[in-house]
Amino acid sequence: MEKTIDKTIQGNTIALEEKTSNTRKLYLESYGCAMNFSDSEIVASILTNEGFNTTNNLEDADLVLVNTCSIRDKAEQTVRKRLEKFNAVKKYRPHLKVGVLGCMAERLKSKLLEEEKIVDMVVGPDAYKDLPNLIKEVDAGRDAVNVILSKDETYGDIAPVRLQSNGVSALVSITRGCDNMCTFCVVPFTRGRERSRDPQSIIEEVNDLAKKGFKEITLLGQNVDSYLWYGGGLKKDFEKASEMQKATAVNFSKLLATVAEAQPKMRIRFSTSNPQDMTLDVIHTMAKYENICNHIHLPVQSGSNSILKKMNRLHTIEEYFTLIDNIREILPNCAISQDIISGFPTETEEDHNATLAVLDYVKYNFGYMYLYSERPGTMAARKFEDDIPLATKQRRLAEIIALQREHCSLKTKEHLGAIEEVLIEGTSKKSEEHWMGRNQQNTVVVFPKENYEIGDFVDVKIENCTSATLIGKAISYSNN
Ligand code: SAH
Numbered sequence: 001m002e003k004t005i006d007k008t009i010q011g012n013t014i015a016l017e018e019k020t021s022n023t024r025k026l027y028l029e030s031y032g033c034a035m036n037f038s039d040s041e042i043v044a045s046i047l048t049n050e051g052f053n054t055t056n057n058l059e060d061a062d063l064v065l066v067n068t069c070s071i072r073d074k075a076e077q078t079v080r081k082r083l084e085k086f087n088a089v090k091k092y093r094p095h096l097k098v099g100v101l102g103c104m105a106e107r108l109k110s111k112l113l114e115e116e117k118i119v120d121m122v123v124g125p126d127a128y129k130d131l132p133n134l135i136k137e138v139d140a141g142r143d144a145v146n147v148i149l150s151k152d153e154t155y156g157d158i159a160p161v162r163l164q165s166n167g168v169s170a171l172v173s174i175t176r177g178c179d180n181m182c183t184f185c186v187v188p189f190t191r192g193r194e195r196s197r198d199p200q201s202i203i204e205e206v207n208d209l210a211k212k213g214f215k216e217i218t219l220l221g222q223n224v225d226s227y228l229w230y231g232g233g234l235k236k237d238f239e240k241a242s243e244m245q246k247a248t249a250v251n252f253s254k255l256l257a258t259v260a261e262a263q264p265k266m267r268i269r270f271s272t273s274n275p276q277d278m279t280l281d282v283i284h285t286m287a288k289y290e291n292i293c294n295h296i297h298l299p300v301q302s303g304s305n306s307i308l309k310k311m312n313r314l315h316t317i318e319e320y321f322t323l324i325d326n327i328r329e330i331l332p333n334c335a336i337s338q339d340i341i342s343g344f345p346t347e348t349e350e351d352h353n354a355t356l357a358v359l360d361y362v363k364y365n366f367g368y369m370y371l372y373s374e375r376p377g378t379m380a381a382r383k384f385e386d387d388i389p390l391a392t393k394q395r396r397l398a399e400i401i402a403l404q405r406e407h408c409s410l411k412t413k414e415h416l417g418a419i420e421e422v423l424i425e426g427t428s429k430k431s432e433e434h435w436m437g438r439n440q441q442n443t444v445v446v447f448p449k450e451n452y453e454i455g456d457f458v459d460v461k462i463e464n465c466t467s468a469t470l471i472g473k474a475i476s477y478s479n480n
């Protein structure tokens with residue numbers, strides 16, 4: 001449960017392969033959600049064709065790109081701290097150029113150039129194809145900015161360069177942007193309107209990953225259940241599509257089935273589901289295909305109907321419970337995880353207790369829990385005062401985390417004695433002699449290495465556990 005409080009991930013990323021003819025060095029650092037890491041793979045691909053190879057040594061870099069997150073204030077502060085470090089490097093590497101990509105670029109636009117003197121280039125999430133031109137500008141000594149959001153950019157035509165991958169699991173983005181307008185959330189402003197990627201290009205990417213030996217993919221979107229392909233264009237314009245386009249449209253459950261059938265030996269995961277958009281179809285499709293993993297990340301945010309309404313989450317808690325009941329009935333072995341925000345404006349003790357009651361009802365396998373962070377420009381910031389004292393937010397968050405922790409242990413113990421299929425991802429962090437992998441439910445499993453290899457699917461008998469990790473012994477090799 002190390003990652004309970006913040007799932008925000010960060011890391012500098014280098015490519016698995018390089019082009020020998022390339023001479024300039026790119027240091028690429030990514031923060032935030034999986035979508036940012038997936039975008040960085042697109043950026044690396046574009047720059048590989050522009051004479052850059054990636055490096056994980058900042059001191060070697062000619063160009064630093066930092067792919068940023070704006071979801072909470074803390075995420076932005078972390079990036080600003082990193083910019084100070086790049087500034088220090090520039091003192092003895094004066095030709096070093098620094099570009100800010102992602103959500104902070106889109107939110108702050110050219111203001112970033114004024115606020116952070118080290119920054120030469122500001123590039124929003126839909127403008128990465130313009131990077132070659134922007135870099136030319138920067139090389140000529142001028143600042144460069146492109147934060148134009150797009151109606152149809154999905155980067156479906158770019159083959160991502162897999163960065164620092166274990167060679168087993170890969171991210172495949174299927175939608176961009178979000179139309180949901182949850183009042184606390186900055187994403188609709190930084191990533192624009194929702195659009196879906198051509199299923200043909202998704203299948204091609206998945207097939208290519210299979211050919212390269214990848215064993216697991218995660219289909220990515222801010223709101224995957226809302227995926228809808230009708231020939232291109234914004235989701236909100238679907239009504240204006242022709243009858244023919246409507247009749248042949250591909251929704252998420254259809255896409256999921258097509259991907260599962262295209263590569264029956266690959267594990268398929270997806271993230272994230274917004275409860276208001278998840279249909280029974282999707283759950284039935286998960287039940288039909290063995291290779292679609294039994295795990296649903298289903299953020300609830302709050303257990304109180306009045307708070308859900310103020311958040312513009314377009315479902316009630318009763319509807320959420322019905323969805324949970326349906327998942328339990330159709331997919332009895334499915335793990336469910338959550339996101340929760342503590343201390344949204346006006347939240348009372350009663351509202352908070354309603355959130356604890358949701359935890360008790362669902363008993364999530366794991367979750368990511370956050371203090372409410374007011375984001376400038378969002379509806380919540382405009383309409384509501386951030387009126388819950390920090391100490392109260394923190395106390396409530398601690399109570400939520402403590403309860404989730406109990407449920408984590410409870411859920412982990414349920415696996416004891418079972419035989420579960422594990423996909424090996426690498427060596428266990430704690431022991432050289434053990435492999436680490438995951439079962440379908442996304443729980444980490446460690447077991448003695450014997451003769452198995454990274455990328456093998458192995459049946460493991462679960463014999464022991466800690467609060468979040470299963471410990472077992474391999475009993476067979478399914479040679480997938
Ligand atoms: N649909 C997205 C959600 C993006 S944000 C996805 O693919 O994950 C991830 C989580 O961050 C949200 O579910 C929410 O719990 C949290 N979050 C978003 N905005 C926040 C804010 N202003 N303060 C605190 N937490 C926030």
Ligand code: F3S
Pocket residue numbers: 178179180181182185186187188222223274
């Ligand atoms: Fe944000 Fe809600 Fe979309 S949390 S990403 S506006 S589904």
